Amino acid sequence: MKLKFFILSTLSVILASPCFSQEALGSSAPVLSPIINPDKTVTFKLKAPKAVKVQIMGDCIADGQVADMSEGDGGVWSYTTPKSLPSELYSYSFIVDGLKINDPSNVFQVRDVANLSNFFIVTGGRGDVYAVNDVPHGTLSKVWYDSPSFGFSRRMSIYTPAGYENSKKRYPVLYLLHGMGGDEEAWITLGRAVQILDNLIAKGDAEPMIVVMPNGNVSQQAAPGEASGGLAQPDFNLPKTMDGGYEASFLEIVDYVDKHYRTIKSKRGRAIAGLSMGGFHSMNISRYYHDKFDYVGLFSAATTEHVRGDSPVYTDIEGLLARQFSTPPTLYWIAIGKTDFLYDANVRYRNLLKQKGYEYEYFESEDGHIWRNWRVYLSEFITKLFR
Amino acid sequence: MKLKFFILSTLSVILASPCFSQEALGSSAPVLSPIINPDKTVTFKLKAPKAVKVQIMGDCIADGQVADMSEGDGGVWSYTTPKSLPSELYSYSFIVDGLKINDPSNVFQVRDVANLSNFFIVTGGRGDVYAVNDVPHGTLSKVWYDSPSFGFSRRMSIYTPAGYENSKKRYPVLYLLHGMGGDEEAWITLGRAVQILDNLIAKGDAEPMIVVMPNGNVSQQAAPGEASGGLAQPDFNLPKTMDGGYEASFLEIVDYVDKHYRTIKSKRGRAIAGLSMGGFHSMNISRYYHDKFDYVGLFSAATTEHVRGDSPVYTDIEGLLARQFSTPPTLYWIAIGKTDFLYDANVRYRNLLKQKGYEYEYFESEDGHIWRNWRVYLSEFITKLFR
Numbered sequence: 001m002k003l004k005f006f007i008l009s010t011l012s013v014i015l016a017s018p019c020f021s022q023e024a025l026g027s028s029a030p031v032l033s034p035i036i037n038p039d040k041t042v043t044f045k046l047k048a049p050k051a052v053k054v055q056i057m058g059d060c061i062a063d064g065q066v067a068d069m070s071e072g073d074g075g076v077w078s079y080t081t082p083k084s085l086p087s088e089l090y091s092y093s094f095i096v097d098g099l100k101i102n103d104p105s106n107v108f109q110v111r112d113v114a115n116l117s118n119f120f121i122v123t124g125g126r127g128d129v130y131a132v133n134d135v136p137h138g139t140l141s142k143v144w145y146d147s148p149s150f151g152f153s154r155r156m157s158i159y160t161p162a163g164y165e166n167s168k169k170r171y172p173v174l175y176l177l178h179g180m181g182g183d184e185e186a187w188i189t190l191g192r193a194v195q196i197l198d199n200l201i202a203k204g205d206a207e208p209m210i211v212v213m214p215n216g217n218v219s220q221q222a223a224p225g226e227a228s229g230g231l232a233q234p235d236f237n238l239p240k241t242m243d244g245g246y247e248a249s250f251l252e253i254v255d256y257v258d259k260h261y262r263t264i265k266s267k268r269g270r271a272i273a274g275l276s277m278g279g280f281h282s283m284n285i286s287r288y289y290h291d292k293f294d295y296v297g298l299f300s301a302a303t304t305e306h307v308r309g310d311s312p313v314y315t316d317i318e319g320l321l322a323r324q325f326s327t328p329p330t331l332y333w334i335a336i337g338k339t340d341f342l343y344d345a346n347v348r349y350r351n352l353l354k355q356k357g358y359e360y361e362y363f364e365s366e367d368g369h370i371w372r373n374w375r376v377y378l379s380e381f382i383t384k385l386f387r
Numbered sequence: 388m389k390l391k392f393f394i395l396s397t398l399s400v401i402l403a404s405p406c407f408s409q410e411a412l413g414s415s416a417p418v419l420s421p422i423i424n425p426d427k428t429v430t431f432k433l434k435a436p437k438a439v440k441v442q443i444m445g446d447c448i449a450d451g452q453v454a455d456m457s458e459g460d461g462g463v464w465s466y467t468t469p470k471s472l473p474s475e476l477y478s479y480s481f482i483v484d485g486l487k488i489n490d491p492s493n494v495f496q497v498r499d500v501a502n503l504s505n506f507f508i509v510t511g512g513r514g515d516v517y518a519v520n521d522v523p524h525g526t527l528s529k530v531w532y533d534s535p536s537f538g539f540s541r542r543m544s545i546y547t548p549a550g551y552e553n554s555k556k557r558y559p560v561l562y563l564l565h566g567m568g569g570d571e572e573a574w575i576t577l578g579r580a581v582q583i584l585d586n587l588i589a590k591g592d593a594e595p596m597i598v599v600m601p602n603g604n605v606s607q608q609a610a611p612g613e614a615s616g617g618l619a620q621p622d623f624n625l626p627k628t629m630d631g632g633y634e635a636s637f638l639e640i641v642d643y644v645d646k647h648y649r650t651i652k653s654k655r656g657r658a659i660a661g662l663s664m665g666g667f668h669s670m671n672i673s674r675y676y677h678d679k680f681d682y683v684g685l686f687s688a689a690t691t692e693h694v695r696g697d698s699p700v701y702t703d704i705e706g707l708l709a710r711q712f713s714t715p716p717t718l719y720w721i722a723i724g725k726t727d728f729l730y731d732a733n734v735r736y737r738n739l740l741k742q743k744g745y746e747y748e749y750f751e752s753e754d755g756h757i758w759r760n761w762r763v764y765l766s767e768f769i770t771k772l773f774r
Contacts, residue, residue, distance in 0.1 A: 050439070050484040097437040101488040107498055107611065108618050114494055120618055134615045137540060141528040144549070153524060162531070165647050224494065228521045231495050231507055260552050 031076055033105040034092075034120050040084035042122070044092065046103065049075025051096045058092025058117065059372065060085060066095065087125025088372065089192065091117040110189045112371070113181035114234040128199070129379055130192040135202035136162030140194050142184075142226075145256040149249035154215055155222035156253070157184045159194055160261070161201055161208035170262045170269070172386040173210045175253070175293075176378070177274025177281050179300075181236040183223035184215040187378075190371045196379050206382040209271075210261055214253050216274075216281055218246045241277060242302075244311020247284040254292065268330075271385050273297025275374045276342070280306060288313045290324040295331045295385050299377040300340050300369050303349035318356075325358040331384055335363040335377040342369065418463055420492040421479075421507050427471035429509070431479065433490065436462025438483045445479025445504065446759065447472060453482065474512025475759065476579065478504040497576045499758070500568035501621040515586070516766055517579040522589035523549030527581050529571075529613075532643040536636035541602055542609035543640070544571045546581055547648070548588055548595035557649045557656070559773040560597045562640070562680075563765070564661025564668050566687075568623040570610035571602040574765075577758045583766050593769040596658075597648055601640050603661075603668055605633045628664060629689075631698020634671040641679065655717070658772050660684025662761045663729075667693060675700045677711040682718045682772050686764040687727050687756050690736035705743075712745040718771055722750040722764040729756065 033045040044056055046069065054069040054077040061067045061081070069077040091110065093100050102109055103118045110119055121127045138161045144153045164171065176193065178186040187193040193211060200206035217238045221227040224234040240246075258265045272293045274282040279301020286296040307314040332353075336346045353360050363380060365373050420432040431443055433456065441456040441464040448454045448468070456464040478497065480487050489496055490505045497506050508514045525548045531540045551558065563580065565573040574580040580598060587593035604625045608614040611621040627633075645652045659680045661669040666688020673683040694701040719740075723733045740747050750767060752760050 048484075048486050051486070052437070096483070096486065096488075097435075099435050099438070099483065099488070100491060101486070102503075104487060105620070106618075107501055107503060107621060109496075109503070111494055116489075116494060116496070123617070131617070132609075132613060132615045134539075137531040137542070139528050139530050141526050143526050143552075144524040152521075155524070165530075222519075226519060228519045230510070230518070231493075233492070234494060 031105055033103050034118075036120070036122060037080070040087075040122055040124070041081045042085055042090075042120070043078060043080040044069070044094075044103065045076055045078045045105065046094050046096070047074065047076045048096055051075075051077065053097055055095040056092055057095060057100075058090060059370075060090035060092050060120075063367070069094075085122045087122050087127035089119055089121045089127055089130045089375070091119040093117050111185075111234070112190055113236050126376070126379075130195050130375060131199075132195055133199055133202075135198055137198050138162050138194065138201075139164065140188065143260075144222075145253070147249070147252055149245070149252055150218055152221055154220075155184055155226060156215060157188055157213040158257070158261070159197055159211040159213075161197065161210070163208065164210070164262075168262070170264045171208060171210045172264050172269040172271070173212055173257060173261070174295075174382065174385065175250075175270070175272040175282075176211050176213050177216050177272070177278030178213070179274070179276030179278050180241065181234065182278070183217060183220065183234075184213050185223045185226075187213045190374075191378060192375055193378060196375065197382065200379065200382060207386040209382070209386060210257070210263060212253065212257050216246055216278060217241050218249070242280065242306070243309050244284070244313035247281055247288055247313040248311060250281075250285045251289060251292070267291055267294045269294075269386070271295035271297065271331075273299060273333075273378075273381055274301070275299040275377070276369065277302060284313050286329065287317070287320045287324045290320065291327070294329050295333070296329050297331075297333045297377070297381045298335070298346075299374050299381075300336050300342055301334070301346070302342060303345045304352070305345055305348065321356070321358070325356070328359060332358070332360040333363065333381055333384065334360055335365065335373075335380070337365045337367045337369070337373045339366075339368040418492055420490050421505075423507070423509060424467070427474075427509055427511070428468045429472055429477075429507070430465060430467040431456070431481075431490065432463055432465045432492065433481050433483070434461065434463045435483055438462075438464065440484055442482040443479055444482060444487075445477060446757075447477035447479050447507075450754070456481075472509045474509050474514035476506055476508045476514055476517045476762070478506040480504050498572075498621070499577055500623050513763070513766075517582050517762060518586075519582055520586055520589075522585055524585050525549050525581065525588075526551065527575065530647075531609075532640070534636070534639055536632070536639055537605055539608055541607075542571055542613060543602060544575055544600040545644070545648070546584055546598040546600075548584065548597070550595065551597070551649075555649070557651045558595060558597045559651050559656040559658070560599055560644060560648070561658040561660065561682075561769065561772060562637075562669075563598050563600050564603050564659070564665030565600070566661070566663030566665050567625075567628065568621065569665070570604060570607065570621075571600050572610045572613075574600045577761075578765060579762055580765060583762065584769065587766065587769060594773040596769070596773060597644070597650060599640065599644050603633055603665060604628050605636070629667065629693070630696050631671070631700035634668055634675055634700040635698060637668075637672045638676060638679070654678055654681045656681075656773070658682035658684065658718075660686060660720075660765075660768055661688070662686040662764070663756065664689060671700050673716065674704070674707045674711045677707065678714070681716050682720070683716050684718075684720045684764070684768045685722070685733075686761050686768075687723050687729055688721070688733070689729060690732045691739070692732055692735065708743070708745070712743070715746060719745070719747040720750065720768055720771065721747055722752065722760075722767070724752045724754045724756070724760045726753075726755040
């Protein structure tokens with residue numbers, strides 16, 4: 001009785017708290033949304049009695065499209081996908097009379113640059129790789145390191161695989177780089193890197209490895225909200241991300257990791273991969289530091305033709321490439337989607353490699369420059385490393 | 388030129404991506420919100436041309452109140468606080484025709500149970516303690532440990548102070564517990580624990596310490612979204628949180644931490660504190676394991692009169708309290724706000740302590756059962772530890 005009283009008292013106080021309580025507005029029972037139906041169609045609901053038009057947008061509808069929701073009893077708008085959704089991670093938002101909002105019934109959101117969307121996972125296939133499952137879990141840490149090259153502390157995300165803490169073993173390291181507008185959080189949130197690693201390592205499909213996700217915007221200490229200088233909103237276009245400075249300074253990150261973690265401190269124990277700008281960085285870093293990375297992954301990458309400026313990283317590209325491939329990496333893996341705006345540049349880069357006789361593997365997917373592809377590429381790439 | 392082309396191309400692709408882009412709706416330049424004006428008033432803006440009524444709620448307005456926003460040019464609604472806001476962390480939401488939404492111009496949100504709100508910080512005073520500043524930063528890790536008591540893996544947040552990685556020193560440990568509806572994320576997000584620790588340690592106001600933030604809901608592996616079993620929405624009222632099981636099992640957490648971190652493995656090197664239910668847990672754990680914790684912090688805590696059930700943790704309370712105070716903790720610190728619904732219970736608990744002659748320190752604040760108070764209590768409490 002009294003326990004119940006305590007719980008209800010606490011609840012009522014929290015509900016009365018002005019800031020953290022939508023219930024304080026006096027709405028009745030909240031709607032459940034999204035609902036993954038037994039046939040894997042998905043139903044979305046929003047209670048908005050005063051709205052005139054409510055729509056839903058997201059990759060669960062169709063790329064680039066918006067669907068109208070219908071109003072039912074009590075001002076609850078709903079929409080059910082016409083077909084079952086294949087197992088995947090999906091994202092969506094509502095549009096209420098032209099204003100994009102997130103689903104108030106779903107606390108799960110991801111940020112892409114300055115945009116928040118809700119997400120959900122349809123399990124039973126690929127989506128299972130992105131879900132948290134009952135498998136041994138690695139540790140995710142947010143680590144600050146001093147950057148001598150830039151003169152301030154910078155933040156990175158580091159994943160150590162399950163068992164790392166209880167072992168004396170040395171582990172290989174994947175350096176995993178984000179794209180423009182991203183930061184050290186992007187592979188964790190949008191990329192589901194922790195879940196992908198946990199799940200594929202548990203299945204034996206990937207070797208236990210450390211994964212280092214640095215921040216590739218060298219004008220930044222850390223992701224928005226995590227750096228000094230106030231709560232600056234995310235900016236897509238930051239200075240100095242593609243001037244060679246990041247690539248040239250990259251060994252300061254490798255040195256930090258080799259010093260503080262039980263790593264295999266040689267080429268055979270290191271992989272580097274990234275998406276878009278991060279693929280560009282991976283291409284450049286692995287070429288410039290030709291004896292450091294034995295596995296290279298270019299996911300929807302910008303290529304040599306996007307190089308600008310006179311950084312030593314960007315000069316004599318063919319000579320540096322020849323040096324890199326004189327003792328070739330065990331794997332040079334290029335992945336891109338058929339409709340990616342960088343597709344043609346990647347064809348030309350592959351042609352250059354072919355012409356010079358440099359071996360690479362190629363993975364082509366549907367669709368374009370989207371996170372759904374990058375999650376797939378990561379899931380494929382890590383199965384090929386360190387075996 | 389071509390770099391610019393690449394950036395713009397990438398940008399246009401991302402803007403065209405259906406899921407992660409409010410800009411894809413074709414709105415013009417986004418409004419800036421919130422704006423902290425030079426006089427420390429704060430202006431909020433929302434572009435919602437079709438809305439009939441737009442309001443703002445939050446502790447930046449006044450507890451429990453809602454203010455009307457006014458429509459200006461281009462359907463941009465705005466509101467400026469009538470007075471300067473004292474330096475603090477504030478939260479808010481908008482209400483558009485009765486529908487609570489978050490500010491689309493501000494990606495910074497915190498989750499309290501199932502409710503998301505935007506937040507911002509007014510600096511120049513107490514808010515500085517909650518902001519990220521140019522000080523040495525500790526590492527925050529999300530760690531899974533096997534729980535023999537409950538038979539599954541569980542997740543906790545662990546903060547190690549700046550310098551930990553480069554030292555061989557042993558550090559004291561604060562165990563910091565959340566309240567009902569919270570989890571291992573609550574002190575990190577709503578509580579700003581990392582910033583408070585970083586800032587006060589850097590100023591020399593707190594000793595460098597490890598801070599362990601476990602999940603006190605023993606029916607849960609981890610915070611919503613971080614546990615297996617799908618993306619279950621947060622639930623305020625979880626089973627088995629106040630039946631003594633968590634308290635009785637607590638040494639499995641201490642053992643894990645003592646085994647994996649360079650800790651001072653004795654009473655003088657351990658503190659335990661928590662808010663609300665976490666204060667109740669701290670009271671019980673420190674009493675039941677009387678020789679383990681030298682510093683105890685009860686923040687807006689439920690007390691002995693909320694004990695129910697026949698757990699050994701909950702029996703012979705006066706006897707166990709006598710044993711605890713026979714070699715008293717160096718600090719037994721009780722903090723509560725004047726309007727907290729647990730205020731009277733805390734008066735009665737303090738009277739019990741007084742009557743028995745058990746020494747404690749008392750800190751009373753304005754207001755009630757709210758995070759603003761718990762951030763203050765943490766900021767005060769840690770200055771008193773391990774010195």
